[in-house]
Amino acid sequence: MTISAETRAQAQDLIDFIDASPSPWHAVNSVEQRLLVRGFTRLHEAQRWQLKAGSRYFVVRGGSSIIAFTLGQKPLAETGFRIIGAHTDSPGLRLKPKAAHGGEGVVRLGVEVYGGPILATFTDRDLSLAGRVNVRTAEGFGTRLLRFDTPLVRLPNLAIHMNREVNEQGLKLHKQNELPLILGLSQDGAKAGDQFLGLIAGELGVDAKDILTSEFNVFDTQKGAFWGADQEFIADSQLDNLASCHAALTVLLATESPAATCVCALFDHEEVGSGSAVGAGGSFIEDVLERIAANTGIDEEARHCASARSFFISADMAHAWHPNFPAAYEPNHKVMVNAGPVIKTNANQRYSTGADTSARFIALCEKAGVPFQQYAHRTDLGCGSTIGPIVASRLGMASIDVGSPMWAMHSLRESAGVMDHGYMIAALTAAFGD
Structure with missing residues (x-):
């Protein structure tokens, strides 16, 4: 072609x-x-x-x-x-307002399903977060765009050894229980919410107490690419x-x-x-x-x-x-x-x-x-x-x-x-x- x-x-x-x-x-x-x-x-x-x-x-x-x-x-x-x-x-995944929660030494982020994505395609990908954050100012608040460019969160698949019929039945994810994204390990007894808020504040260069609200979209950090025998297709x-x-x-x-x-x-x-x-x-x-x-x-x-x-x-x-x-x-x-x-x-x-x-x-x-x-x-x-x-x-x-x-x-x-x-x-x- x-x-x-x-x-x-x-x-x-x-x-x-x-x-x-x-x-x-x-x-x-x-x-x-x-x-x-x-x-x-x-x-x-x-x-x-x-x-x-x-x-x-x-x-x-x-x-x-x-x-x-x-x-x-x-x-x-x-x-x-x-x-x-x-x-x-x-369509995809959006963070809930109070997304971070801990347990068993792991911090996860709760999500809502936005629209009708193919949920299985979010597993085992290098995911991150992008959206807007409202920060307190002298005039009230200001809106700042924020994206974490490096992989920040992940949705690991369950090993086939615990899900033997996945190839025959398809990957089925419980939206409430099995979609929370792994952010990291709990740090020094810090609350999960404070740990996540600290990440946001650090990226924006503001005090965590001045962060009022945020909206985050989950995205794939892999860049778009051409593919095919003649590089005639786009993947993104x-x-x-x-x-x-x-x-x-x-x-x-x-x-x-x-x-x-x-x-x-x-x-x-x-x-x-x-x-x-x-x-x-x-x-x-x-x-x-x-x-x-x-x-x-x-x-x-x-x-x-x-x-x-x-x-x-x-x-x-x-x-x-x-x-x-x-x-x-x-x-x-x-x-x-x-x-x-x-x-x-x-x-x-x-x-x-x-x-x-x-x-x-x-x-x-x-x-x-x-x-x-x-x-x-x-x-x-x-x-x-x-x-x-x-x-x-x-x-x-x-x-x-x-x-x-x-x-x-x-x-x-x-x-x-x-x-x-x-x-x-x-x-x-x-x-x-x-």
Whole structure:
């Protein structure tokens, strides 16, 4: 397989982006830093906005969701919005507020299962913690991002000698009793909570008594990598859905002076239903679009015209056909890795795709010169969902669900195609130029 230098560079940039983003808060920070370097201006929801035609802006909500946009050259009522949406969170393990507990000389950290991860993939990995910590200040508190770069915690497997049927029955972990992560041995009679708090304080360079609260995501310290006979595949954590975030961001950064106002909306909490102030089910996207419209000076009637002329693309990863498990797939909808963007359809509106929006995206792929594929889930299996139907119903815009094909979705170590990431960037570029 021949892979161009540009496509290889895009895939490498994706790996670098993911490796710099071990939590939703770090992901948003990674996006923010790239936007600032390219001249985007940060807005704050608590302040009045004064937008200038053709300028580029972004706004963050809750530290884990971000919306960036470039104002179009043509009147909003004539062009509408071009919106690409994705999500910053991935399924996995999150620490409980009072995570550390001791016993039998070992300190462990209690976790909650976030979303629907493949739990077995967290065993015997070099795990660590990343998230945000709220530290007391003279003004009240300040939020600090923190990641432990070296392996800090582990979930060791039970030896096969005590679990003889693991290869036949599969690894089953009791969520309450068997998921706590081993942090270390008890030290000099110190309480487990104090020991863990001391680690955090040491990393931040603050007094332990000034740490108020924290939120930590468990992540795999192994870096992303290329693999395969032609190095045509990518292996990394959080491909679902930081790959889509990266593609959307890449396209927005490269889109200068567009005719229509182009928006990149990256939300937290998709993996747990999107029902939060920072999720796609909240008011974030609607609030931002209304404020953009208000700043362009259009009236309510023109705003409805703009909405009717808008197009929303929900970008989330898709299930690639797995040759070892052919029975898991709908026979006529085999999606192959490195064969192009996937249009996802579900009659019960688990995806927002319709025949009209599907045709529109096919036209964009043809314009970009990239292949496309179509996916439908087996009728006898429950189908996952995305932010697509949620945002589409909130905004009343034409919408479609698309994604790049991947293997091992919701594993701690997922796989996707190098070519597919380039294909997705090209298709989304055509969408912003449409």
